[in-house]
Amino acid sequence: MQHLLRFCSLPLVVLAGGTALADDSAVDLPAVTVQAQAAHEGETSLHTPTTAGSRLDLSALQTPASTSSLSGAEVRERNNRSVQDAVTRTPGISTIGTPGNGGTALSARGFSGHASTMQLYDGTRQYIGAGTVTFPVDTWSVERIDVLRGPASVLYGEGATGAVINVVPKKPFAGDIRNHLRLGYGSDDRRQAALDSGGSLSEALSYRLNLNQQASNGWVDRGDSESLALSAALRWDASDNLSFTLSHDHGDQSPERYFGTPLVDGKYRERIRDRNYNVANADIRYNDQITRLTADWRISDALSASNQLYYIKTQRYWRNAETYRWQPGDLVNRSSFYEIKHTQEQVGDRQSFTLDHSLFGLDSRTVVGVDYNRIHFARQHDFDSSFSDTVPLAGSGGGQYQSNDPRGYGPRERNLARQFSLFAENRTQLTERLSLVTGVRRDQVRIQRDDLLSDSSVDRSLSGGNWRAGLVFALTPDLSLYGQYATSTEGVNNLLTLSPSQQQFDLSEAKQSEIGLKQLFWNGQGEWTLAAYHIVKKKLLSRETPASPTEQIGLQSSDGLEATLELALGRGWQVSANAAFVRAEYDDFVEGAGDRSGNRPSNVPRRTANLWLNKALGSGVDVGMGARYVDARYADAANQIEVPGYTVVDATLAWQALPDVRLGLELNNLLDRQYATTASSAGEQWYLGAPRSLFVTADYSF
Structure with missing residues (x-):
């Protein structure tokens, strides 16, 4: 713990996400409400149970970890079109999304990518093939988003060192x-064009239906995009103690076919901001389907059971020229002409039991359960590393996709993974104020990889055990002090698509x-949190010297x-602010290009911060303004290529014109800041944030 004492002050970087005043969804609120009351509907607080931090139904005050909860109303009122937009308004999380990772990868607490920042959908983990997550499509169907920062393998298995994000969809509800x-x-x-509908069909049946269709011409040349999201759920209350919910979620996306902007002689040139150097017949498509059957049974006053059976199918397709390099004479050399298709199917079941009981005469609650998943992943592609062409910098790409791969486009590999785990959690009230929260989990994964070109197959079994223990001391009913120790495990790459050589290594710890x-x-009316942490990850792939073979010796x-600070100041003012500082480094890491020990990992900003201000002006008018700050990051492990930091300001204006009609105005990147969210591995190609834009909405509740 001495590492935590190195920090005696928090940098004064104030810029952040905040608490919204009123829910823009009449389904989330009664149809007619007084605006001052609406401010409290759908909001979360430290007394709200968090779905990401524990399966014990603990509130944030009872959880020995750093957590955040965002209501769906907050998310939508802050102009957040994606889950990633929303969670990066919480402390210490920044985006590193690119088309290759589905635009959804994140960085948290010094660890980056889907292998370290896990994303769940209603508590269900979607295993990741080739590092890509593409669901959920948007935030229209989101009821809330819960974030747990720090290692969480004890809850959800390998691959959760930096953070876990759990997206909870809107649920069926009883009533009109x-x-x-x-x-x-x-x-x-x-x-x-979007619809949200729900309510009771009978005394025992209720439903929820969400439909959202979006499209845009895009801010770059040939930047057309479109998406369709459908979420439907039917709940049957078989008795007072037993209910079943059948749900199906579908997402279909064709995002912008934009792979970044090349630097000109190592510098960003503003006048090529809207250029798209991809080929004219480029294509990106994501299709996701999740079907779930959930059973909740209250067996007795002390014992309950929950089961979720699910089927997930994902298809992803890319055809692009992905690498752009400036050449003297103001030309752009294009390479990495790739055509790729991923097909993935996952069948799983999670069964858990929750028991309220006495332990050595102390009040206690225990959750025990099992998790099983069977995942098939197939990859087709044509990887041509030899073909390249040249286009003018002043132009905007174009031309047709080409490849010299002699094998052509076709099936290349097939992977099968079987995962089984046992888990348990317990909370015991040691005294009136002191509670102990513990957890343990054991995972077993068997991976088989078939190379369809060489007709060869390799397989490997990997196992990992994780645990955590935390103490929470309630100084008052509204003030808690906590401390915890937790472990996690990760694959040296995404488990589902480990190469034959990577399969020989153990899990990182x-x-x-x-x-x-x-x-x-x-x-x-106010709440604040403060967390300090120290994380060590070992068994990274590294070398003794740059010329030595790769071993699992890195650190x-x-x-x-x-x-964080949330504050209602009165007279309609609300403030939400957070800030985070991280000092991350490779303690022992050598790659073929040199010794990187002491360097900061790529895509990790030292400082991030958010601020959001809301003001109710009266007569049904609300305004909001927020800023997001991300410090400079390195694009390479050598720390030679730096991506500048940025601050982006957004604003909203809403008017409750009639009891059932609400008009809104979203202003994004209000100051038209030109900035890069991330960069390619070589650092010569930046993925730019969108320029200033506005969006007008009309909401009708009936």
Whole structure:
């Protein structure tokens, strides 16, 4: 814990996400409400149970970890079109999305990518083939988003060292049927048509249906995009103690076919901001389907059971020229002409039992369960590393996709993974104020990889055990001090698509020490949290010297501080702010190009911060403004290529014109800041953030 004491102050970087004043969804709120009351509907607080931090139904104050909860209303009112937009307004999380990872990869607590920042859908983990996650499509169907920072393998298995994000969709509800219709139009011919409908069909049946269709011409040349998201659920209350919910979620996306902007002689040139150097017949498509049957049974006052059976199918397709390099004479050399298709199917089941009982005379709650998944992954591609062409820098790409791969486009590999785990959690009230939260999990994964070109096959069994223990001391009912120790495991790459050589290595291991404070104050009108942590990850792939063979001997660590503040100031003012500081480094890491020990890992900013201000002006008018700050990052492990930091400002304006009609205006990147969200591995190609735009919405509830 001495590492935590190195930090005695939090940098004053104030810029952040915040608490929204009113839910823009009439389905989430009664059809007619007074605006001052609506501010409290659908909001979360430190007393709200968090779905990501534990399966014990603990509130944030009872959880010995750093957590955040965002209501769906907050998410949508802050102009957040994606889950990644939303969670990067929480402490210490930044985006590193590119088309190759589905645009969804994140960095948290010094660890980056889908192998370290896990994303769940209603508590269900989608295993990742080739590092790509493409679901959920947008935030229209989101009820809430919960974030757990730090190692969480004890809860969800390998691959959760930096953070876990759990997206909870809107659920069926009992009562009168209510509908919410949204129409929107804005810059770059962006348009939206969305429906949210739910309520009771009978005394025992209720439903929820969400449909959202979006399209845009895009802010870059040939930047057309479109998406369709469908979420439907039917709940049957068979008795007072037994219910079943059948749900199906479908996402179909064709995002912008934009792979970044090349630097000119190592520098960013503003006038090529809207250029798209991809080929004219480029294509990106993502299709996701998730079908789930959930059973919840209250067996007795002390014992309950829950089961979720699910089937997930994902298809992804790319055809692009992905690498652009400036050449003297203001030319752009294009290479990495890739055509790729991923097909993945996952069948799984999770069964858990929750028991309230006495342990040595102390009040206690225990969850025990099992997890099973069977995942098939197939990859077709044509990887031509030899073909390249040249286009003018002043132009905008174009031309047709070409490849000299003699094998052509076709099936290349097939992978099968079987995963089984046992898990348990317990919370015991040691005294009136002191509680102990513990957890343990054992995972077993068997991986088989078939090379369809060489007709060869390799397989490997990997196992990992993880645990955590935390103490929570309630100084008052609204003030908690906590400390915890937790472990996690990760594959040296995405488990499902480990190469034959990578399969020979064990899982990497990480451990974390964390302390923190959480408090509600001012009669619940304010809350603040503070967390300090130290993480060490070992068994990274490294070398003794740059010329030595690769071994599992590397070491990486991070130390950090995170702070949040939520405050209702009165007279319609609300403030939400957070800031995070992380010092991450490779303690022992050597690659073929040299010794990187002491360097900061790529895609890791030292400082991030968010600020959001809301003001109710009266007469049904609300305004909001927020800023997001991300410090400079390195694009390479050698720390020679730096991507500049940025601050982006957004704003909103809403007017409750009639009891059932709400008009809104979203202003994104208000100051038209030109910035890069991430960069290619070589650092010569930046993925730019979108320029200033506006979007007008009309919501009708009936």
